[in-house]
Amino acid sequence: MIPAKDTLRYRHLVDSGYCVFENVLDREMLDGLSEATEHLLAMQSPEEMERYRYQGSNIQLSYQHPVFARLFAWPEALESLKALGFDEPKWWSAFLLSKPPHAPPLYWHQDWWAWDDPCSAGEIPPQVFLMYYLTDTSPENGCLRVIPGTHRKRIPLHDELPAAHTEETYRANADSPLFARHPDEVDLAAKAGDLVIGDARLLHAAHANQTDRRRSCLTLWYFPDYEGLSDAIKAFVSRKKPLAPPDWWEGSAGRIVEPLIPYYSGSEAPAVFNRNPGQCLKR
Numbered sequence: 001m002i003p004a005k006d007t008l009r010y011r012h013l014v015d016s017g018y019c020v021f022e023n024v025l026d027r028e029m030l031d032g033l034s035e036a037t038e039h040l041l042a043m044q045s046p047e048e049m050e051r052y053r054y055q056g057s058n059i060q061l062s063y064q065h066p067v068f069a070r071l072f073a074w075p076e077a078l079e080s081l082k083a084l085g086f087d088e089p090k091w092w093s094a095f096l097l098s099k100p101p102h103a104p105p106l107y108w109h110q111d112w113w114a115w116d117d118p119c120s121a122g123e124i125p126p127q128v129f130l131m132y133y134l135t136d137t138s139p140e141n142g143c144l145r146v147i148p149g150t151h152r153k154r155i156p157l158h159d160e161l162p163a164a165h166t167e168e169t170y171r172a173n174a175d176s177p178l179f180a181r182h183p184d185e186v187d188l189a190a191k192a193g194d195l196v197i198g199d200a201r202l203l204h205a206a207h208a209n210q211t212d213r214r215r216s217c218l219t220l221w222y223f224p225d226y227e228g229l230s231d232a233i234k235a236f237v238s239r240k241k242p243l244a245p246p247d248w249w250e251g252s253a254g255r256i257v258e259p260l261i262p263y264y265s266g267s268e269a270p271a272v273f274n275r276n277p278g279q280c281l282k283r
């Protein structure tokens with residue numbers, strides 16, 4: 001880590017669990033992403049659409065199109081991480097979460113998965129999401145909701161939530177606490193092309209899409225300070241690391257991702273996957 005230049009945003013990320021950089025993607029990139037994602041959305045099966053109805057879709061992005069490689073290594077995003085003090089981030093995965101018109105809300109959850117590791121109680125986010133929206137978002141069309149501070153502090157809602165993205169969350173009923181309003185929740189309305197950075201430990205959800213227009217979110221997962229993570233986490237991560245770009249790719253589209261891939265060559269046993277925050281979060 002280098003000292004954060006953007007100390008205001010760094011403090012917001014550390015204290016509240018998120019921060020926003022405006023206008024990170026340009027119009028050409030937004031158009032390219034819209035075209036490539038529409039193609040993927042059109043190929044979904046009815047079963048997938050039903051299973052992931054709360055997320056809208058859950059499509060893993062990799063090298064289906066060169067525009068995705070450009071997104072994973074988007075220079076302005078890497079600059080934003082650098083401004084927060086993270087000069088050597090690694091990229092893990094990416095997903096297209098696209099709410100069709102009149103889609104239900106997304107359940108409260110946190111996406112961190114190694115709660116037994118000591119870094120889970122620390123100030124530095126072990127893992128962050130970089131979320132981009134392809135349309136402006138609002139409470140009407142499914143913008144993000146967060147409960148600030150819950151990445152490091154336990155609240156009663158934690159005790160009511162099943163592990164994220166499991167059958168229990170996929171099959172939950174609309175009257176479950178998973179969808180309840182919370183007095184401390186904050187709406188994170190974003191403009192198309194803004195970058196929302198959040199700690200993987202933060203409790204977040206999304207409003208329903210009550211409009212006639214699709215709301216697409218691209219969520220990219222990074223380790224902002226990969227070097228600083230334990231060997232056990234690195235061992236887990238590198239086992240499931242993204243593939244290097246295929247060598248038949250032309251030009252620099254694939255090569256730009258290579259420096260972001262998280263490698264590990266030690267012999268530590270992989271961390272245990274555990275999505276239950278347990279005692280790690282202070283009350």
Ligand SMILES: O=C(O)CCC(=O)C(=O)O
Binds near residue numbers: 106142143205206219
């Ligand atoms: O769709 C969104 O706004 C957020 C999605 C999300 O947090 C997830 O699927 O883990």
Ligand SMILES: [Fe+2]
Binds near residue numbers: 109111
């Ligand atoms: Fe999430």
